[in-house]
Amino acid sequence: MAASLRVGVIGGGQLARMMVPPAVHLGLDIRVLAETEGSSARLAATAVGDYHDAETVLAFARDVDVITFDHEHVPQDVLAALVEAGVAVHPKPEALFVAQDKLVMRERLAGLGLPVPDWARLETADDLSAFLAEHGGRAVVKTARGGYDGKGVRVVSSPDEVADWFAALADLSTGGALLAEELVEFRRELAQSVARRPSGQIVAWPVVESIQRDGVCAEVIAPAPRSTGRVAETAAEIATTVAAQLDVTGVLAVELFETTDDRLLINELAMRPHNTGHWSIDGSTTSQFEQHLRAVLDLPLGDTTPHAAWSVMVNVLGGPATGSMADRLLALMADEPGAKVHDYGKEPRPGRKVGHVTATGAELDDVVVAARAAAAHFEG
Ligand code: ADP
Numbered sequence: 001m002a003a004s005l006r007v008g009v010i011g012g013g014q015l016a017r018m019m020v021p022p023a024v025h026l027g028l029d030i031r032v033l034a035e036t037e038g039s040s041a042r043l044a045a046t047a048v049g050d051y052h053d054a055e056t057v058l059a060f061a062r063d064v065d066v067i068t069f070d071h072e073h074v075p076q077d078v079l080a081a082l083v084e085a086g087v088a089v090h091p092k093p094e095a096l097f098v099a100q101d102k103l104v105m106r107e108r109l110a111g112l113g114l115p116v117p118d119w120a121r122l123e124t125a126d127d128l129s130a131f132l133a134e135h136g137g138r139a140v141v142k143t144a145r146g147g148y149d150g151k152g153v154r155v156v157s158s159p160d161e162v163a164d165w166f167a168a169l170a171d172l173s174t175g176g177a178l179l180a181e182e183l184v185e186f187r188r189e190l191a192q193s194v195a196r197r198p199s200g201q202i203v204a205w206p207v208v209e210s211i212q213r214d215g216v217c218a219e220v221i222a223p224a225p226r227s228t229g230r231v232a233e234t235a236a237e238i239a240t241t242v243a244a245q246l247d248v249t250g251v252l253a254v255e256l257f258e259t260t261d262d263r264l265l266i267n268e269l270a271m272r273p274h275n276t277g278h279w280s281i282d283g284s285t286t287s288q289f290e291q292h293l294r295a296v297l298d299l300p301l302g303d304t305t306p307h308a309a310w311s312v313m314v315n316v317l318g319g320p321a322t323g324s325m326a327d328r329l330l331a332l333m334a335d336e337p338g339a340k341v342h343d344y345g346k347e348p349r350p351g352r353k354v355g356h357v358t359a360t361g362a363e364l365d366d367v368v369v370a371a372r373a374a375a376a377h378f379e380g
Helices: 014-024 054-061 076-084 093-097 100-110 127-134 160-169 230-245 288-296 324-336 364-376
Strands: 007-011 029-034 043-050 064-067 119-122 137-143 153-154 176-179 186-196 203-204 208-213 216-222 248-260 266-271 310-317 338-343 353-361
Touching: 007 054, 029 054, 029 119, 043 054, 043 203, 054 076, 054 216, 064 288, 093 100, 093 203, 093 266, 100 119, 100 310, 119 127, 119 288, 127 137, 127 160, 137 216, 153 160, 160 176, 160 338, 160 364, 186 266, 186 288, 203 230, 230 248, 230 266, 248 288, 266 310, 310 364, 324 338, 324 364, 353 364
Parallel strands: 007 029, 007 064, 029 043
Antiparallel strands: 119 176, 137 153, 137 176, 186 203, 186 208, 186 248, 208 216, 216 310, 248 266, 310 353, 338 353
16 A cells, blocks of 8 residues: 655645645655645645745755645745655656746747737847737736736736836746737636556546636635536546646646637636636545645556536635634534535634635535635635
């Protein structure tokens, strides 16, 4: 059995936290290198330190069978030091390189002939003026590195609106250039997750719909409504191609736009379990967290058949303005016994993801109502 296998996770956020239960079930020894004491994944944190520091990371990785990640921010020189020291790292540095920089990502995906929005590399305000002129006077500008949850994304109609970002380009940690994209007219946003083992096996979950508010994922419906047939097949094909061509190991989530003229365009890649896959903990035979552990250890992948016709996940952002999380949780447990609650053990701050709830069932309308009612216990 897998009993003696040791997995080291860099980063102590909620993704690392949610890897702990399946690691326990599989009899794995999971260890986390957390950034701070009291991190979301503190239950499994065996070390606290800076993941930018090669010595710290090498010491943490000394006797694990594989190193994997809660996020994509570990610098390439630290990843290289791990590989040099003979540590198995999944996903590999070469794959992570693509996920770490939105310009590199666009270049690689376009190079593979995969469908992406029109885009350009911007080094100067003139580059953006030219792009705007070719795209109806509006564009989405993104910082190449360091963005998350919509920070680092602006819809603009003039270079003045990102003057601060151009001014900061001399700082190479931002990637040295900005990314411009056409403002895609989309009907909805979808996400397709797959898991891939180093030895090549790839397994997909059903494509899901993600509903964003203010650039942040608010709700996920699994599977995406009206996505049987062509949409589901195309989404799975895109993610499978990305995983195989970029040699991604572990879970890969591909965020997609379904355009008003019925195309699927890739927005973003995440090479780790992803918010749009949280439904799988309660809604799929194998969750994305269990699958990620299996994949990075090159163990056979699990069945991803959904338990129910529909799963709906709602994020809890910021936590209650009044009263304690514990009181809200008690009320929720009493009112919605079918809802599954996931508390990330994080200090509530406005807009911060502090947990999620999932409901499952046979009728989509009922499941949406149940999931929203459960999440509403944390509002106000
Ligand atoms: P982050 O890395 O911060 O999550 P994304 O690149 O995923 O940023 O963009 C955040 C959100 O902004 C997307 O989910 C989508 O709603 C919107 N968005 C991003 N790019 C485009 C685009 N080219 N056209 C239209 N909307 C976009």
